[in-house]
Amino acid sequence: MTARPKSPRRYVNALAAAAAAAALALVPTGSSAATGPHVREVCGSAKPGFARCLAQVRTDVHGGRGVRGPHARTASLAALPPGYGPAELRAAYHLPADGGAGQTIAVVEAGDAPRAEADLAVYRTTFGLPPCTTANGCFRKADQRGDAAPLPPDLGWSVEAALDLDAASALCPACHLLLVEADQAAGATLAASVDTAAALGATEISNSYAAAESNQNAAFAADYAHPGVAVIASSGDAGYGIPSVPAAYRSVITAGGTTLTPAPGTARGWSESAWQGAGSGCSAWVDKPAWQHDANCPGRMTADVSMDADPDTGLAVYNTDETGDPGGGWSVVGGTSASSPMLAAVIALAGHPARFGDASRLYTATAGLTDVTSGSNAAGTDCGGDYQCTAGPGYDGPTGNGTPDGLTAF
Template sequence: MRRILMAGAIASAVSTIAALAALAPSAQAASVPQVVPAGCAATAAAGHAHCDALQLVRGGASPAAPTGFGPSDIQSAYNLGSNPGSGQTVAIVDAYDDPNAESDLATYRSQWGLSACTTSSGCFSKVDQNGGTTYPSGDSGWGVEITLDLDAVSAACPGCHIMLVEANTNNDTDLGAAVDEAVKLGAKFVSNSYSDAESNFSTGLDTHYNHPGVMIAAATGDNGTQSGSNAQFPATFPSVVAVGGTSLSQASNSRGWSETVWNSGGSGCSSLFAKPAYQQNVTTDCSNRASADVSADANPNTGLAVYDSYGQSGWLEYGGTSLATPLISAMWAQAGAPASGDDGVSYLYANEAEFNDVTSGSNGSCGTVICNAGTGWDGPTGVGTPNGVSGFASGTTPPPPGNDFSVSLSPASGSVNPGSSATSTVGTKITSGSAVTVRLSASGLPSGASASFSPASVSAGSSSTLTISTAASTPPGTYSVTVTGTAGSTSHTAAYSLTVNGTTGGGTVTVTNPGNQIWFVGFQSQGLQIQASDSKNLPLTFRATGLPPGLTISSSGVISGTPTTAGTYQVTVTATDSGGGTGKAAFSYQIYGF
């Protein structure tokens, strides 16, 4: 199909742009809310962490009263009850000193009618990274991060005690030493609202974040999906609870609230750490450790009201995964510390049914579960957001005595071509006692294949849909796939026979010539889909040579982009099926400048 942009259309577009430009000054003059990173959120030098706190600035004078969510909102949204907590200690690790930390905390708690949390009452304590009172130099940027952390813990667990441990600097080693000190002083829940790229990792840092019997949480960052060397540690350490972010809003549903992925919340695949056991049966689209594990409100547009007077103006509204991390830490404290020898991360996966599953939204364009929400685990939100605190309890407890279940599949076999899917219904039946929550997983899959369950956890006596998807590269053969249902430490299995049809030898591939194309420099192509067929109906992939600068072709055969250089270009598109058969078509692109 030919695409020709007429001169009249160009003139109209230019006129419209000019009109919009004329309106720009008045539009810019309007006061609109803006998201502003905290001073400590700026890019840090190599080997130094940045905080993950973002302020919502609504414009105009600073508010005299709080704006944003308060404690009752957080407690309602996450089904925590009213003013929960009974003396558990949550440690907050941050860099530098906030000299107003305790007095600002007092103002915050007084505003919301929470009990006082002071040094004299034993509720609040502040130490340097060596456990003493020789505090580091002050920093107002990290000061507001400290404020956010203290107020978030207070909102989610007003009855918790709070230990603030101030690292000498934001150097990764200093922050790690502060974590060690928090654990040494008895904290069983340690919140870390900072992150650094794995490219800055140095041997030994992980030891600071591996303390069996202690829950250590860390923020996944505020820059969307970042994998490989840009993945954010310490959240990617397998012994750390990686906390992602959501957008929280009130809703007219039974919960009273709804959540979607916060589009800037962090997730990703580690470049350093192997896939841990608790993720082996989870579809993560990642061969290594994937984050996040769990999530909570982080969008600054749906953020928390906080009070800070150290270089700040009083009442502020903040979000970021720096909000989600202390919220999760404070909620976990209400469920109790991990068992001796455990770090607790596996509990989340064992108790997946106890969380609110966040199924909509995205934090990137990766095209996989790493950046897109869906049923069950996903990168931006992990297993979901808390629905009460039972999901943080040990996942190794077996069903109550006398309770048991069975697992079955219907059908118990299926045949697929490479690149397609087979489905089966997983039935769970109570064999004795009452219903228990059964988590489903699959093993024995062939190369390139993946399994998903909808839902991922069911009450015994209910069913789930199993979908096994194969890749175009999945080798032919018959495979015995094991479907496992687990409730606590009790597991039962069922077998599924998967046959992947043979693909030896390619078919005859025919590529339809799209005809010569005409386009203009600087005007975006809407996408030209190359049509092709294969005599064996095998999956096809596409490539092209000779494309004009600015245009690319996807593996599915869509040519798109914005041409940058005028000229005539001879293009050849090649389609290749999964058996090696190929076909080609040649045509030209005429790119005009003006």
């Protein structure tokens, strides 16, 4: 159901609204993240047994290279980089600016992001967030065994790592951050990294990568189930079709994707529709959980809930990739890679990760979610307008049960 607007929310923070308008002035309307020529996928296709990261970078903003060098936060909105920052995201989802004390959000990546901590510092300084460093105990980097060294080689996922760390920071600046780097993007090494994240004390674990589900990768489901820890995964960026793992595992909270735009004059101040690229699908390998009741899928259906994922309405991300990646510096980045760490941060803000051994709570606490009722992810496929690919009242595949409206559902 759609949450009823409350009187304090009848306006959008002026700074957030102005910054959002400035960011969206750069958006080519009507374009598709799934097919648009102005979007570059950070990771290419994955070979069998391997996963690909899901970050998508806008190439039409500042020539695809962003603005190099840190931006000082000043009274001038022009000093802020393009893309949504903490103020806009908090305003859109009615989230508090504080909370998350004692929570540790882990992000799992393949390979080393050598400048992750330094780049995170630029992001947090730019947006006025408190430092999160190794020195103050807020930031930690480890390999898949939990060791600080030696770290794996750089496998080209640094933009993904930057997106995940920046997105988590934007919504939960008080949370500690744990970056766990798998030796490679294989199912076994990523699964081992999730186990390590839990062993190192993570309370929320975000996984912004995907592989098409099969009987081969079903063997790793147990690695994504840790009592007391919320495990979140992106639903994928390929639209409706074969669901991905780890998103389809029953213990995982699956984050779908929306297009988030300012809507001045409305009670909420923002509008959301299903993003065309958001992954959804009906599992052929994972049984229907008892808490899912959608009519036309006999197996596990993805997604469960959603947040902004469209690169056209993407997040400001800072990454200096020393390999010459065109996303170096400030970029606008999206994909369901963004919705997973943001959802992890929302759970961390609420402070009850033990409620999320699976997604069942999000099928009963829908009064704390905003229902997304428009948009589809069925481009190039045919699901007959069914809820599995088309947003509408109540549950649907691309957006699940909706998007956060404050912390009530969490």
